[in-house]
Amino acid sequence: MSTTTTSINFSSKRGIWGGGNEPLNASYGKLMMWFFLLSDIFTFAGFLIVYGAIRVSYPPYGGPATDFVGSNEYWPVPEMVFDALPFLHGIHAPLVFVGLMTFILIMSSVTMVLAVEAGHRNDKNDVVKWLLWTLLGGITFLGCQAWEWTHFIHGTDGGTVLTYVNQFSDLVTETVYGANLQVNEYGPSSFAQLFFFITGFHGFHVTIGVALLFIAFYQAAVGVYEQRGHYEMVEKIGLYWHFVDLVWVFVFTFFYLI
Amino acid sequence: MALQENRQTLEVTPRNGEKIKKIWKIAGILLFLTLIEFVFAFTMERGMLLYAIFIGLTLVKAGYIMMEFMHLKEEAKILIWSIMLPLIFLIWLVLALMREGSDIFLLRW
Numbered sequence: 001m002s003t004t005t006t007s008i009n010f011s012s013k014r015g016i017w018g019g020g021n022e023p024l025n026a027s028y029g030k031l032m033m034w035f036f037l038l039s040d041i042f043t044f045a046g047f048l049i050v051y052g053a054i055r056v057s058y059p060p061y062g063g064p065a066t067d068f069v070g071s072n073e074y075w076p077v078p079e080m081v082f083d084a085l086p087f088l089h090g091i092h093a094p095l096v097f098v099g100l101m102t103f104i105l106i107m108s109s110v111t112m113v114l115a116v117e118a119g120h121r122n123d124k125n126d127v128v129k130w131l132l133w134t135l136l137g138g139i140t141f142l143g144c145q146a147w148e149w150t151h152f153i154h155g156t157d158g159g160t161v162l163t164y165v166n167q168f169s170d171l172v173t174e175t176v177y178g179a180n181l182q183v184n185e186y187g188p189s190s191f192a193q194l195f196f197f198i199t200g201f202h203g204f205h206v207t208i209g210v211a212l213l214f215i216a217f218y219q220a221a222v223g224v225y226e227q228r229g230h231y232e233m234v235e236k237i238g239l240y241w242h243f244v245d246l247v248w249v250f251v252f253t254f255f256y257l258i
Numbered sequence: 259m260a261l262q263e264n265r266q267t268l269e270v271t272p273r274n275g276e277k278i279k280k281i282w283k284i285a286g287i288l289l290f291l292t293l294i295e296f297v298f299a300f301t302m303e304r305g306m307l308l309y310a311i312f313i314g315l316t317l318v319k320a321g322y323i324m325m326e327f328m329h330l331k332e333e334a335k336i337l338i339w340s341i342m343l344p345l346i347f348l349i350w351l352v353l354a355l356m357r358e359g360s361d362i363f364l365l366r367w
Contacts, residue, residue, distance in 0.1 A: 024333070024334045024336055024337040024340075025333070025334045025337075026333060026334070026337060031337070034337065034341060038341055038344060041345065041348075042344075042348070045348045045351070046351075049348070049351050049352055049355050050355065052352065052355065052356055052359065053355035053356060053358055053359035053362075054359060055359070056356055056359035056360050056363060057359040057360070057362035057363045057366065058363065058366075059363070059367060065304070079299065079300075094300070095296065095299065099292070099296055102292055103289065103292070106285065106288050106289060106292065107285070109323070109327060110281065110282070110285040110327075112327075113281050113326075113327050114278065114281060116329075117277060117278065117281065120271075121270060121271035121272070121273070121274075122268035122269060122270050122271065123270045123271070123273075124268075124270075126273075226267070226268055229268065238328075239328055242323055242324075242327045242328045243328070245323060245327075246320055246323045246324065249316055249319050249320055249323065250316060250320070252292075253295070253312050253313065253315075253316040257295060257299050257312050258309055258312055
C-alpha cells in the first residue's frame, strides 16, 4: 500500500535492470524488517517452547490455588506469584499489575498505528503527536517492568522455607526470600531463570524500540522525513513496535495466565 | 541557500475518519479479548479447556496485530506466505519438546 504514497519506486523509469525494483511490492527496508522479525519470532518461540518443555517436566501444583505455597518440588501458580501492586503493600491483587502492563503496551501499539496512518497522509503534526504517545507508553511499560523485577527479586515478607543445594554445593534448609538465578521462593530454580530470560529479553526489545521511537520522533519533529518526501521510517519502526507487542501477547498468555 | 530552495512541503491529506475509527475498533477488540482472558483466569477451573481457550484467544489477538496493525494483509500474497510458512516448523518444535519434557517428568518423578 505504501508504494502509492511514497516516492521511492523508480522502476518504471529505469526498466527492470535499472535497479530500484521492489520485489514482493515492498520496499527494501520493509522487506528486511519483516525477515528480521521472522528470525526474531524464532528466537522468542525458542524461549517460550523451552518454557513449555521445562514446565511439563515438573509436576503441577495440586491443591486449590488459594492455598498455594512456594516450593521447588512443583511448578508455581503464576497468579499467586504475580499478585503485588506498587504502593499497595500486602494487598493480594492477582495479575492486576501485569494486566495493566498489557493494557499500556496494547495502547502504545494503537498510537503507533495512528502514527503510521498519519505518516501515510504526510501529516507531520499528527505523526509527532502519536509518536510521542507511543514513546510515553513504551517508557511507562519499561518502568512497570523494572518495578515487577524489583519485587520479584526482593520477594515477599515471609519468604519460603526450602531445601536446596546452595552455591557451595551444600544441601541446606533455610528461608529463601525473593529470587536469583540459583534459588527462588516461588518454585523450581528454572522458574525464576525463565522469568528473567523471557521477560528480560522482551524488555531488551522494548528498550531498543524506545530508542528507535525517539529517533523517529526527533527526525519527524525536525522535518527530516518531510524533506525526504515520505514517512516510511515511521512505518518500519512501527512494524518493530507491533512485533514487541505481539511477543508480549504470547508472554502474557504462557507465562502469566497458564 | 540551495538547501532552502530544495525544501519541499508535502501535501497533507486530511484525516479519513473511517480509517481511524477502524483502528480504534480493533484496539477495542484486542482489549476486550484480553479482558475475557483475565476473567476466565479467575472464574474457570484450571485444565485443558481453559488452556485451549487461552491459546485460541492469543492466536486471534496475534492475527489481528499482524494482519491489521502490521498491515500484513495488504502485502503481496507471496510475502504473506513467506512469513507464515516458516512458522509451521514451530508447531513441530512445540510437539517435540512437550514430548521431551513429559519424558523428563517420568524420569524425574
